[in-house]
Amino acid sequence: MTVLRETWIVFHRAMRLSLRNPMWSILMLSQPLMYLFLFGPLLKPITAQISQGATTNAYQVFIPGLIVQLGMFGAMFVGFGLIAEYRAGVIEADRVTPASRIALMAGRVLRDVVVLVAQSVLLLLAALPLGLRAPWGGVLVSLVIVALLGATFASLSYSVALITKSEDALAPLLNGIAMPLLLLSGILLPMQIGPTWLQRLSDISPLKHVVNGVRALFRGEIGSSSSLWGLFWVVLLTVIGLAVGARTFRKESA
Amino acid sequence: MMIEARGLVRTFKTKRGPVQAVQGVDLDVADGEIVGFLGPNGAGKTTTLRMLATLITPTSGTATVAGCDLAKDPVGVRRGIGYVPQSGSTLPEAIAGDEVVDHARLYGVPKAKAAADGQRLFEELDLPGLWRRQCKTLSGGQRRRLDIVMGLIHEPKLIFLDEPTTGLDPQARANLWDHIRGLRDRGATIFLTTHYLDEADALCDRILVIDHGKIVASGTPEALKQQVSGDAVRLSLADAAQAPAASKIVRELDGAVEVETDGDVVGFRIPRGGSVLPGLLRSIDAEGIELHGVEVHRPTLDDVFLTMTGRSLRDEKSSAPAAADEKQEAMA
Numbered sequence: 001m002t003v004l005r006e007t008w009i010v011f012h013r014a015m016r017l018s019l020r021n022p023m024w025s026i027l028m029l030s031q032p033l034m035y036l037f038l039f040g041p042l043l044k045p046i047t048a049q050i051s052q053g054a055t056t057n058a059y060q061v062f063i064p065g066l067i068v069q070l071g072m073f074g075a076m077f078v079g080f081g082l083i084a085e086y087r088a089g090v091i092e093a094d095r096v097t098p099a100s101r102i103a104l105m106a107g108r109v110l111r112d113v114v115v116l117v118a119q120s121v122l123l124l125l126a127a128l129p130l131g132l133r134a135p136w137g138g139v140l141v142s143l144v145i146v147a148l149l150g151a152t153f154a155s156l157s158y159s160v161a162l163i164t165k166s167e168d169a170l171a172p173l174l175n176g177i178a179m180p181l182l183l184l185s186g187i188l189l190p191m192q193i194g195p196t197w198l199q200r201l202s203d204i205s206p207l208k209h210v211v212n213g214v215r216a217l218f219r220g221e222i223g224s225s226s227s228l229w230g231l232f233w234v235v236l237l238t239v240i241g242l243a244v245g246a247r248t249f250r251k252e253s254a
Numbered sequence: 255m256m257i258e259a260r261g262l263v264r265t266f267k268t269k270r271g272p273v274q275a276v277q278g279v280d281l282d283v284a285d286g287e288i289v290g291f292l293g294p295n296g297a298g299k300t301t302t303l304r305m306l307a308t309l310i311t312p313t314s315g316t317a318t319v320a321g322c323d324l325a326k327d328p329v330g331v332r333r334g335i336g337y338v339p340q341s342g343s344t345l346p347e348a349i350a351g352d353e354v355v356d357h358a359r360l361y362g363v364p365k366a367k368a369a370a371d372g373q374r375l376f377e378e379l380d381l382p383g384l385w386r387r388q389c390k391t392l393s394g395g396q397r398r399r400l401d402i403v404m405g406l407i408h409e410p411k412l413i414f415l416d417e418p419t420t421g422l423d424p425q426a427r428a429n430l431w432d433h434i435r436g437l438r439d440r441g442a443t444i445f446l447t448t449h450y451l452d453e454a455d456a457l458c459d460r461i462l463v464i465d466h467g468k469i470v471a472s473g474t475p476e477a478l479k480q481q482v483s484g485d486a487v488r489l490s491l492a493d494a495a496q497a498p499a500a501s502k503i504v505r506e507l508d509g510a511v512e513v514e515t516d517g518d519v520v521g522f523r524i525p526r527g528g529s530v531l532p533g534l535l536r537s538i539d540a541e542g543i544e545l546h547g548v549e550v551h552r553p554t555l556d557d558v559f560l561t562m563t564g565r566s567l568r569d570e571k572s573s574a575p576a577a578a579d580e581k582q583e584a585m586a
Binding site: 085096097 | 307308309329332333335336337339341342343344345346347348352356357359360361362401404
């Protein structure tokens with residue numbers, strides 16, 4: 001199929017550029033690593049309380065939050081790269097080719113997903129000596145969730161970038177979305193330890209359910225309702241994100 | 255016909271209300287022609303070009319480009335055209351040859367053929383040894399030629415060049431003109447925009463003059479210049495007091511028009527100015543009028559533009575607001 005071939009060409013180009021200049025990917029990974037080493041140890045003493053007795057391993061609670069955060073934040077800012085490409089005339093040059101508009105987006109999103117999954121694996125490996133223990137199956141499904149989250153946020157980021165075409169508009173917009181999402185999703189600490197009103201408020205955030213799902217998967221509860229709800233939400237988000245992205249790429253190309 | 259456009263209109267929404275950047279453009283470009291779109295910034299050149307290259311949709315109007323209908327078969331149009339934008343087409347961090355090959359592959363050109371064709375084009379366009387260089391290390395002229403390689407890599411029969419030599423030094427411009435002529439010699443049709451008169455004059459078989467979104471004149475550079483009534487002659491007098499007397503003599507000449515006096519200078523237009531001059535100088539001498547100097551100017555495309563629009567092409571201030579709109583659109 002031509003679309004797949006074109007997606008591969010766009011992916012290949014984007015991946016080559018990322019590998020040529022890996023600083024960005026390394027910087028994006030440094031944030032969760034800092035959380036892991038500098039914030040993680042603080043959780044150990046309160047593990048029993050936050051996990052409500054289900055486990056005594058702090059990292060089983062903490063790492064799922066970190067990889068969801070990575071999936072979200074790592075992908076959220078890819079729009080800046082697209083604006084740089086736009087300014088250089090690359091997007092316009094892509095658009096005068098007969099290539100499918102979907103492929104122009106999908107290839108770039110695919111690159112972002114590959115980078116994110118690689119970063120997540122590195123993060124998991126770094127957490128092993130600290131005491132992370134989790135079943136293989138749960139971890140694999142969690143990586144799929146991270147990939148889908150990455151695809152969602154990357155497409156949305158590209159959409160907003162293509163519509164605003166300005167770093168000055170994109171930065172405050174993304175930060176405005178990122179902060180409440182981070183705080184209301186229980187990424188750093190589970191929402192269950194908060195007051196009831198905050199828990200109800202956090203129910204609005206689909207990401208909270210995704211984080212809870214990944215935590216369940218890390219405990220090995222693959223078929224549990226938490227993990228199934230997490231999967232449901234992430235798939236729904238992905239469908240919405242990709243649809244919005246595809247629509248923008250088609251429309252903005254006339 | 256390589257391009258056949260009828261009634262192209264493009265309206266933009268701006269904060270000050272809708273602006274009609276292109277107001278009903280008809281144009282025909284035959285196979286193998288170099289046609290130039292000449293006009294000041296903001297006249298609607300780039301907008302028209304972007305419509306013909308499928309980058310923006312016309313508000314109304316129809317066009318057939320490279321044998322395909324613009325509205326019904328934009329993908330067919332894209333296959334047949336190469337587009338070299340004003341803004342460049344490669345990422346500064348990327349390797350020049352990689353960008354060329356990937357671009358070609360999006361047209362379905364196999365990788366090996368793309369690399370071979372690309373390297374051959376690098377030689378032809380004076381970019382030897384730059385295949386593996388980062389784009390940002392190339393000079394302005396080299397990057398422009400790299401953009402042209404990007405536009406040519408799939409061997410299009412029609413090439414759009416948007417302000418191809420803007421920002422280049424005179425030597426690089428002359429060099430690029432040679433390359434553009436070379437493209438035509440290989441059978442391509444070229445449609446370019448420019449706001450440089452000398453560029454349109456030197457390069458184009460035919461010129462379309464556009465102003466405020468409308469084509470106001472079209473023809474070969476020579477034919478356009480002939481539409482201006484004659485050469486411009488300027489007589490500089492030694493004494494401004496003698497200007498009325500000199501003006502009187504000039505007015506009596508057969509075919510003299512636009513006789514104007516400005517201090518000690520008397521200016522007018524007359525066909526074949528050079529051959530009228532000896533007789534004129536004798537009459538002036540006979541009246542005892544002393545001259546400091548005489549100038550005769552062949553009409554330029556700027557005169558054409560002035561005749562058609564009442565404004566000089568060099569006077570860009572009058573069109574500045576429209577230019578801002580076009581820039582805004584170029585971003586949209």
